[in-house]
Amino acid sequence: MSRIVMKFGGTSVAGIPEIENAARKVVAEVARGHQVAVVVSAMAGVTNQLVEYCARISPLHDVREYDAVVSSGENVTAGLMALALQKAGVSARSWQGWQIPLRTDEVHSKARIEAIETDELEKRFAGGEVAVIAGFQGITPRNRISTLGRGGSDTTAVAVAAAIKAQRCDIYTDVNGVYTTDPRIVPQARKLEKISYEEMLEMASLGAKVLMTRSVEMAMKMNVPVQVLSTFEEPIGSDFPGTLVTREEDIVEQHVVNGVAFSRDEAKVTLLDLPDTPGIAGQVFGPLSEANINVDMIVQNVSADGKKTDMTFTIRRADLPRALGVLGKIEALKKTEIRSDDKVAKVSVVGIGMQSHAGVAQTMFRALGEKGINIQVISTSEIKISVLIDEAYTELAIRALHAAYRLEEKLSA
Ligand code: ADP
Ligand code: ASP
Ligand code: MG
Secondary structure (H helix, E strand, O other): HHHHHHHEOOHHHHHHHHHHHHHHHHHHHHHOEEEEEEEOOOOOOOOHHHHHHHHHHHOOOOOOHHHHHHOHHHHHHHHHHHHHHHHOOEEEEEEEEEEOOEEEEOOOOOOEEEOOOHHHHHHHOOOOEEEEEEOOEEEOOOOOOOEEEOHHHHHHHHHHHHHHHEEEEEEOOOOOOOOOOOOOOOOOOOEOEEHHHHHHHHHHOOOOOOOOOHHHHHHHHHOOOEEEEOOOOOOHHHOOOOOOEEEEHHOOOOOOOEEEEEEEEEEEEEEEEEEEEOOOEEEEHHHHHHHHEEEEEEEEEOOOOEEEEEEEEEHHHHHHHHHHHHHHHHHHHHHEEEEEEEEEEEEEEEEEHHHHHHHHHHHHHHHHHHHOOOOOEEEOOOEEEEEOOOOHHHHHHHHHHHHHOOOOOOOOO
């Protein structure tokens, strides 16, 4: 008998008919003889609403109470899913994070999972009961409710799969797999049968929200096979209709570039006439990191006169006002002009194959140039190239790159 985790995202549990539809999938897996843990998100739109309620009371709210509020959406769906399963004749009960318990650190609103106790779950699996677990939430060492960050139910699902040694973690969502890019933007996007953990990790961290980055990180570390598949199509996970996220060795067919990802959650800061002296980067980035502001892309120009230089870097859009506040207080920048732009987007191409192929960057730059899209900043790693562009051209850039790397075509190795 094998064991699987089935995770249903917000649109998959958006209302009672959807919950009953998802429950039918669980029943079908149970009928195939599997032990099942179900992980549910809040109903579509509920978490956004709860986040907004907190913000309306105060933008500077106590994050522990924020977690108490925003975690509650998942409590509702866990209970409803258990009821739907019971109605379908399957023994089931709901579990909130603290009841398991699923233990996290104390970093409220983006907590990390530290341990999951499985004794009670194990006993109940043995008795044929399905565990319906509220995703996205846990409990801190101080006995407070924590949440794992937006999209965190994916991470709950993978962590539960690792803890109960499940054979597979199926992520049911509103698309039927991982595509070469967001199929809502490029209708020609191609569904991938398999994708390596490394590429999925880059795609997720560069903006493809189909899986939360941390869930992919954990799947890779714990060697959990993850399948992304549709809640609204007929086949169930055990028929392998979706995209399998797995080890690179298990993938036969490879493009040089396998995907295009994008993020509009970007802002650019430029420091003009910065003193070109040793230690200046530390004086700029030290205070930003102390304020918990992550810096992503960085470019510094060669100084023309040896005294002054220009520097540009990117941060998350929501962090821009705070970042400008921090920079405004740095003594060494007193004579520096600080410019910012929050109408920028990052577009990236990802592929393990680029490690061993030349000309990948050139294809990207040519494709963007032909469309008249100006590249503002470039950053690369072994398996990705990212560019920062004017936000207005995001979709044009994604389509141009998808075509330039012929991602709509299924090539053989
Ligand atoms: P859920 O609520 O089920 O967690 P999400 O909205 O978080 O679902 O993730 C699914 C969405 O991810 C899809 O609707 C799709 O628009 C988006 N997406 C972005 N990039 C990709 C990609 N490369 N492949 C598939 N979906 C993608
Ligand atoms: N409900 C949470 C969110 O919307 C967690 C999740 O759905 O994964 O971010
Ligand atoms: Mg999601």
